[in-house]
Amino acid sequence: KAGVTQTPRYLIKTRGQQVTLSCSPISGHRSVSWYQQTPGQGLQFLFEYFSETQRNKGNFPGRFSGRQFSNSRSEMNVSTLELGDSALYLCASSFSSLGDTQYFGPGTRLTVL
Amino acid sequence: GQQLNQSPQSMFIQEGEDVSMNCTSSSIFNTWLWYKQDPGEGPVLLIALYKAGELTSNGRLTAQFGITRKDSFLNISASIPSDVGIYFCAGRGGSQGNLIFGKGTKLSVKP
Numbered sequence: 692k693a694g695v696t697q698t699p700r701y702l703i704k705t706r707g708q709q710v711t712l713s714c715s716p717i718s719g720h721r722s723v724s725w726y727q728q729t730p731g732q733g734l735q736f737l738f739e740y741f742s743e744t745q746r747n748k749g750n751f752p753g754r755f756s757g758r759q760f761s762n763s764r765s766e767m768n769v770s771t772l773e774l775g776d777s778a779l780y781l782c783a784s785s786f787s788s789l790g791d792t793q794y795f796g797p798g799t800r801l802t803v804l
Numbered sequence: 805g806q807q808l809n810q811s812p813q814s815m816f817i818q819e820g821e822d823v824s825m826n827c828t829s830s831s832i833f834n835t836w837l838w839y840k841q842d843p844g845e846g847p848v849l850l851i852a853l854y855k856a857g858e859l860t861s862n863g864r865l866t867a868q869f870g871i872t873r874k875d876s877f878l879n880i881s882a883s884i885p886s887d888v889g890i891y892f893c894a895g896r897g898g899s900q901g902n903l904i905f906g907k908g909t910k911l912s913v914k915p
Contacts (some may be wrong), residue, residue, distance in 0.1 A: 734900040792837065
């Protein structure tokens, strides 16, 4: 069974631009969660999607948004990028809910210049 | 909000030694998970714990869910060079709550 895949693996953007990251969950998993990982703050929860609906949200500004498609694939969008948005963005999938064990993808390394 | 304290922050050990790390929470958790992350990769699940007092092993790794439900520990026996990486604990307070992660323990193993 293939694991969680994320594209692209690396991305360089400049301040003010927007970016879209993609995540394909493990086959059969319907829940997708997104996390931001930085050296200073560690792993922080962004949001969770299940059946195309956002079910849970962390404490991030509205510039961070996401969506989920009918095939459970998910995208995350960050608008008006700031230098502090540079981070590793991780996607995790689980079978049905946040209560299930989550399996992580390799992440997308975003650098904002 | 809920906080997780993970210690130690880093460890430098000799190959063959045993390792112990732990996490404590300011509130009760229903689930404890331990992950390992290699550079440039996402965290990989090592052990999942769902019941207070539960002791679970995965090869040379053993983890326990504390009786108070506010702590968990991970032991690695007879460490080898490939154990190098960052180990994270994560906890969840309710069945629908999001995971809270510790800041990680960076393990270095000298051959």
